[in-house]
Amino acid sequence: MQVLENISLKPYNAFGIDVKARYFAELHSDNDIAAFFSALTEERMPFLVLGGGSNMLFTKDFEGSVACIRSKGIVKLMEDEKHVYLRIAAGEVWDDVVKYAVDNGWGGIENLSLIPGNAGTSPVQNIGAYGVELKDVLYSVEVADVIARHYRAFRPADCEFGYRTSIFKNRGKGRFVITSLCLKLDKQPVLKLDYGDIRRELGKAGVKDVTISAVRDIIIKIRSSKLPDPSIIGNAGSFFMNPVVSADEYARLIKKFPAMPSFKSGDEVKIPGAWLIEQCGFKGKRYGDAGVHENQPLVLVNYGSATGKEILVLAEKIIKSVLKKFGIGLEKEVNIF
């Protein structure tokens, strides 16, 4: 493991924000992770764990140590008649894991195709797309507790999962470093096709034999046509979460805004944040190099040399405007540093 000094984090975050880390190391194994965090806890230096940097907005230099997790390995731990259990090192690229599962005919994560970032980060915000969330397939998470200085495993019930959240994003942030996870996948996959445009696009493509592989292909096609590619234009996917309101609050809103779209979410109602932002006139707006994506207003973009602060100012402006017009508080999905 090599510890570097004063490194630009521009290549390490999907927004392409140019800030520096005082110290920086790529950790390629569990041993590297152990050595790095043992040294840190002795020195009490602030640290930041970085995966693929696809859910981060850096607003200033980081005056501590950045640990970039790059450990690799996918191991079949066990299997029974119905399931296979995979142990995945935290530094595996999430979409490589999805491809591996699909290539082997194991179902459960095909709807989460093409989500950027590391497998080890997937529990942090309980990644979700097309009607599936990580918690649906998670068996356990192994973490290094850098405060108590030991390793432990979490079962899903301990992870405090919610919509784009978990213990790792909230009270466990800065304490639990995820080193690996175990997924429980189906040997007889159950397809989930009733979300978004999946069925329509499968029909349009003339797919008769719908397999997990066909679902993965169609989701990659849909996502690629809708979301900006961070390697071309800096972004961190949805900057805001879709707000969830109570049934009473929704009744008040729909009376005032009859065109407001919504989805049921348990006893509550989810409102598409993109619609709220568009109604406030921000869709496609650009302020210098900071902007709102022209097709997907939930996504803020860096057209080139925007600073993290400029993106954040734009985000706050949007939040204020949505609150004023609808009385709804948008929450940020992206982690701000």
Ligand SMILES: Cc1cc2nc3c(=O)[nH]c(=O)nc-3n(C[C@H](O)[C@H](O)[C@H](O)COP(=O)(O)OP(=O)(O)OC[C@H]3O[C@@H](n4cnc5c(N)ncnc54)[C@H](O)[C@@H]3O)c2cc1C
């Ligand atoms: C184009 C695009 C589309 C996206 N689409 C989706 C989507 O459909 N659904 C969705 O849920 N998300 C989506 N995202 C967001 C992002 O892909 C996920 O949040 C992903 O899990 C982030 O992984 P990462 O490794 O890049 O995390 P990073 O950005 O590196 O880190 C995110 C947070 O996790 C912490 N962290 C990282 N690794 C660890 C670890 N090993 N242990 C503990 N904490 C850690 C970091 O400190 C930080 O707080 C999208 C992003 C982009 C750019």
